[in-house]
Amino acid sequence: MLKAGKLSHIIRELKQNSGKEQPKKKGETSGKEKPQAILMIQSRQKAVRQRITQSFSPDLEISFPSLGNDEGAEGPLIIEAEVGGHQVHRMCIDGGSSFEILYEHCFNRLRPEIRNQMVPATTSLVGFSGEIKWPLGQITLLVKVGDDEHSTSAWMDFMVVRSTSPFNGIIGRPGLRKIKAVPSTTHGMIKFPVMGGTLTLKSSKIIPVECAMISGPEDQSPPVNKVKEERIKVAINPEHPEQTVMIGSNLTEKTRSKLCNLLQRSIDIFAWTPTDMTGVPRQIAEHKLNVRKGCQPVRQKKRGQAAERNVAINDEVSKLIKAGIMREVYYHDWLSNPVMVKKSDNS
Structure with a gap:
C-alpha cells in the first residue's frame, strides 16, 4: 500500500504533526488511564x-x-x-x-x-x-x-x-x-x-x-452443516394457478409426481382465499386483545402511505371485508396504523 501511494496522506499527516503535542479528544484519558x-x-x-x-x-x-x-x-x-x-x-x-x-x-x-x-x-x-x-x-x-x-x-x-x-x-x-x-x-x-x-x-x-x-460440562453432539436446498414452484390448484407451493428440487420425478398428487387430493385443507379462513369454531382458535380493564386505550397518529401502498391496503381490506373477517366501525379511542411489508416476490 505504501508503494502504491495509498497511505501517502497518512504519512504526510504524521510528518506535519511530528514533534507537536496532540490535543486531547473528548473521551480520551492520559497517563495510566x-x-x-x-x-x-x-x-x-x-x-x-x-x-x-x-x-x-x-x-x-x-x-x-x-x-x-x-x-x-x-x-x-x-x-x-x-x-x-x-x-x-x-x-x-x-x-x-x-x-x-x-x-x-x-x-x-x-x-x-x-x-x-x-x-x-x-x-x-x-x-x-x-x-x-x-x-x-x-x-x-x-x-x-x-x-x-x-x-x-x-x-x-x-x-x-x-x-x-x-x-x-x-x-x-x-x-x-x-x-x-x-x-x-x-x-x-x-x-x-x-x-x-x-x-x-x-x-x-x-x-x-x-x-x-x-x-459444555456435558457431551454435546457436533453441529450439522445444513446445505441450502433449492426449491421449485408448483401450482396444484387449477382455480388459483398464481398460488404455488414450494417443492425440493432434489426429489426424483416419481417422488415429485406422488407428492403433487397427494397435495392435489388435499387442496381443501389449504386457504386459497380469505373466505376459506372463516368458520373456525372458537374452541379451536380465537383471537382477542388482552387489554387490562380501566386502562385508557392508545390512539396512534395517522400516517400517510405512498400511492402504491394505498392501493395494496385498499385491495387487502376489501378482501377481508368481503370475507366477513373485518367490518367497519366508528370509534376513535383505539386506532393502529397498518404496517406494510414486502413479500418475497416484491409484491
Whole structure:
C-alpha cells in the first residue's frame, strides 16, 4: 500500500504533526488511564484445527530445544483450557494483547449462571488504526490449563467482544503472567510450572476448518452443516394457478409426481382465499386483545402511505371485508396504523 501511494496522506499527516503535542479528544484519558491496545493479527484463510498434546517433565527449569533453519511451527499458538467450567477450544496465546478476550459467539455458549456474572466494561479497546471499541462487558472466570493430573489455574478478567474471529478467546500478557507461562510461537508450544515439574502444551495442525468449538460440562453432539436446498414452484390448484407451493428440487420425478398428487387430493385443507379462513369454531382458535380493564386505550397518529401502498391496503381490506373477517366501525379511542411489508416476490 505504501508503494502504491495509498497511505501517502497518512504519512504526510504524521510528518506535519511530528514533534507537536496532540490535543486531547473528548473521551480520551492520559497517563495510566489510557485505553490499552489489543495487538493481534490473524488470517482467516489459515485457520486450522489443531490437536493439543500435553507432556510433563520433572525438570523445574523451562527451556526450549534448538531449531534448524527449516524447522519451527507456523501459525498462531493455540491451546485448550477450562474456562468457567467449560472446556473451550481454540484459545489463542497472544503476548501482544494487554487483555484477556472472550468473543461473543463463545460467551453465548456458556451456562446462564456464568453469563449473568458479566458486568459493564470500564475500559475501551484500541485497535491498530486507532479505532476505539467498547466491549459488551467484562467477566472474571477461573481458567484451568492442563489435565486432572498436572494443571495450573488462575482467575482471569475477560473482556467480552463482539467481533468475527476464528478463535473463541485470547489469553494475553496478564493471563500468561498469572500462570507463569512461557510461550514460544516458533516452537508451537507453551510451558509453565506445575506441582513437581513443568508442563508443556504443544499444538499440531490437522485439517483446515472453520473453528468455533466449545463444549459444555456435558457431551454435546457436533453441529450439522445444513446445505441450502433449492426449491421449485408448483401450482396444484387449477382455480388459483398464481398460488404455488414450494417443492425440493432434489426429489426424483416419481417422488415429485406422488407428492403433487397427494397435495392435489388435499387442496381443501389449504386457504386459497380469505373466505376459506372463516368458520373456525372458537374452541379451536380465537383471537382477542388482552387489554387490562380501566386502562385508557392508545390512539396512534395517522400516517400517510405512498400511492402504491394505498392501493395494496385498499385491495387487502376489501378482501377481508368481503370475507366477513373485518367490518367497519366508528370509534376513535383505539386506532393502529397498518404496517406494510414486502413479500418475497416484491409484491
